[in-house]
Structures are given as structure tokens and as C-alpha cells.
Amino acid sequence: MTAATDATRGGTAGEYDVIVLGAGPTGENLADRTRAAGLTTVVVESELVGGECSYWACMPSKALLRPVIAHADARRAPGAREAVRGGLDAPAVLAHRDAFASHWRDDGQVAWLESAGIELVRGHGRLAGERRVEVRGADGTPRTLTARHAVAVCTGSRAALPDLPGIDRARPWTSREATSAKEVPGRLIVVGGGVVAVEMATAWRALGAQVTVLVRGGRLLERMEPFAGELVTGSLARGGVTVRFGAPVTAVRRDRTDGPVVVTVEGGHEFIGDEVLFATGRAPRTDDLGLESVGLTAGRPLEVDDTCRVTAVAGGWLYAAGDVNHRALLTHMGKYQARIAGAAIAARAKGEPLDTASWGRHAATADTAAVPQVVFTDPEVASVGLTAEAAERAGHRVRAVDHDLGQVAGAALYADGYQGRARMVVDEDAGHLLGVTFAGPGVGELLHSATVAVAARVPLDRLWHAVPAYPTISEVWLRLLEAYRG
Incomplete structure (x- = not known):
């Protein structure tokens, strides 16, 4: 039996413990967590398994950008600069992109679902009342799925086009x-x-x-x-x-x-x-999900608590993770929410207590306190947590500490004429970091250290003892802490 079926496994025909709408990274991760916990799980998908990130966002965009950044880096390094002749080979870059988008085929992703014991039903899924989902396949054949414990909406977001004269006929790119x-x-x-x-x-x-x-x-x-x-x-x-x-x-x-x-x-x-x-901008994919059958309004984000359970639906069976809840519109944050939601669904199904305190196993705390993001431009931008302005608006007494990244030995070695900047935002009362931003070539790989410091609320006195290796760009941490201590 393949992973794509007519939804007849899991007990009564079409009955499962968990139904997941959407097979992007969020849906895949949530399904993986509930299936690993022993719950029968089915995923419903109308497009390609792997979702927006795999075929039209993260992977193809970064596959386009990686040769661009590598070419720029080579031109900033003596010796390599002289070896670089001319511009990029555009057909080769596009072919590289196509390979990372799996040529817009989802065979590999489907095989992964099958290996994880997760069912796949292809078609457009819509809620049809409490714990019920109606799926219409490409041939128009309807089928009904029922969830014993939870339905999780992981349908992501779509590009939002403005209402402008002529836009429909202009065939714009999204x-x-x-x-x-x-x-x-x-x-x-x-x-x-x-x-x-x-x-x-x-x-x-x-x-x-x-x-x-x-x-x-x-x-x-x-x-x-x-x-x-x-x-x-x-x-x-x-x-x-x-x-x-x-x-x-x-x-x-x-x-x-x-x-x-x-x-x-x-x-x-x-x-x-x-x-x-x-x-x-982006808009949640909630337009045609049958939300009205459970008293919700189509076209809006689904408001959830920190376990990703939809707050406006009685009974506690409906969840929404990823872009569709509009808390943090990033693939890695959707996957994070999926892990939280999957664990919460499993715990509730088994009657186990939940840990929903801040930073608890069943609470998506990082959505508001420690969201990391990298912008893959030249220079790269990497940030986590709050900006200085946002921290002040939130009522914190903060100090912003800046350093010229080009003055760090590792940065000077990385590229001739290195231009960049780093900032840490310090909570003056609590003595830990609220946010960090780096801008400069290669800074994306610095971000996880900052994310750990922000999420763990590492005291600055302890962070002083985290010694950066010399000569790396990471030495900027030492320079920032020196500037803070005076």
C-alpha cells in the first residue's frame, strides 16, 4: 500500500486520531510528531507534498541566491578575485534551482510520508463540522474523514496582491x-x-x-x-x-x-x-476551508493559544500551526509550532498533563520572544528577538550596543573591505539580551548563537565566559560585551 490511499486505514473507514490539512513543512512535522506518539494520522494535500517552502519559496529562492553570494564573496577575496571572470552562468543557476525544487515533483516527499507511517489523501480538504473533513479529489470524487482527537490546519499562506486597477490583466509575478x-x-x-x-x-x-x-x-x-x-x-x-x-x-x-x-x-x-x-505581504490560506461550518470566518488568520489550539472553537479539537495563524510567518517557526502542537495533541489524547508555562514543552513561546530570521541578500541580515525600538515599545528599559563588524579580525580575513554592523539589545533590568541583529557577509551562520542567548536568557555575566574562537567573525560577541561593560 502506498502513502496515498482512499483513507480506509486507522479503524472505521476514514477515521483517524489526527487529520492534518496541508503537507508543507508545518503539516509534515506535526503529522510526524503525532504519528511518532502512536496516533494514527492522515495528511490532506491539494498541491505538492512539501508545500510552498520546497517548491516556490525557501529552497528555490536560496538555490538562486547561493551562487550569487558565492560569486560576490569570491570577488572580495584576493587571489579568488583574479580567478573570477565575467558574470554568472544564468542557465546553470536556474538548473541548480530546478534541482533543489525537485523539478516540481514530490515523489521524495511522498516516500518520506510513507516511511513515517503517515497516510496521504490528495485533494482539497474542507471542514464539515466538528472533527469532520470532506475531501474532494482531482476527479471530483468526495470522501469524508473523521478525527477522534484533532484536526490541524496547516495550509500556510499565499501572496497577497493589492487591489489595483489593471492588476488582473497585467499577469504580475508573485x-x-x-x-x-x-x-x-x-x-x-x-x-x-x-x-x-x-x-x-x-x-x-x-x-x-x-x-x-x-x-x-x-x-x-x-x-x-x-x-x-x-x-x-x-x-x-x-x-x-x-x-x-x-x-x-x-x-x-x-x-x-x-x-x-x-x-x-x-x-x-x-x-x-x-x-x-x-x-x-502574505495572507492566510483560509478562504475555502469550510470554516463557517465550525463558526469561524473565512479569509482570516486562525487565532490560537500557545499550544496552537484554535481558541474560538469549542471542544478543543481544532489546531492551526504555521503561517495560517499569522504568529510568525517563517518556515522554521511553522515547524517549531508543529512540534509544540503535535506534542500537545498527543498529551491531550493520552490524558497526560501539559506543560504550558513560558518555554514549556507545550507552549510556543519563541513566537513572540525569540524569532530568528536570515535575509539572504549581499550583505546578509540575521536577526532574532526584538529590535531596540520594539523593545522600548514593549516597555523594557533597554540599551542598544553596536559594533562595526568590519573591525573584527575574522571579518577582515573573510573579505577585503568588509562592511557590516552588529547590535545587541540588552534588558537593563533583567541583565540579558532581548534581541540581536547582524548585517554583513556570512552573518547568517552567526545567528544560532544569538538565538540561544536570547531564548535561554543567558545572563550577560555568564555570556562573558562564552569565548569566541579567534580569528572568526564570532569575535564580535566579545567586542559587543566589551562595549557594554565599558
């Missing part, structure tokens, strides 16, 4: 098209100033496109420390990307199928491109 395009566009207009916008501007410019970024506000990466966006803006500009701030888009049009796209900003100025990418 993050999906930006990460899976088969050819390099001659001219690409990027609308937005967040992570998707800056990463895709970086990738496609390096592959040969003329790129213009239109930003509604006054800086890039507005949710991060200001210096992060400033460093990325400077790098994009040096790389030939045009960045326009204070440029909200008012209309978009494409007059003929094979014609250029025209983007109009406030004030009437027009920008012309071959493609336009709208990187303007």
Missing part, C-alpha cells in the same frame, strides 16, 4: 513566479521593500536583469534595525539596482499579451518592465 521563472527577464520591477523584494532583486539583478525596486515607505526591511536596510540599500545600488522610496503604486497595466508592463506610482510617474513582482 513569489511563486519569481522563484520558478524559466528565463531571466530583461527588465524586472519589484514592488515592495521586505524580504522577498530584496532577495529577488538581488538574485535577478545578478543573473542579468535590470531591476527597479519601488518602495512605499522610506526604507527597506522596515521591521528590522534601520542599519540593516541601509546596508542592503547601498549594496543593491552599487550592484545596479534602482531603488525608489516613497513610491506607492497606484496602477499597473499590460496592454497586450506579449507586451511590456507599465507600473504607475503616486504622482503619475511610470516605470516600464518586462515583468513586475508584487512582494506585498
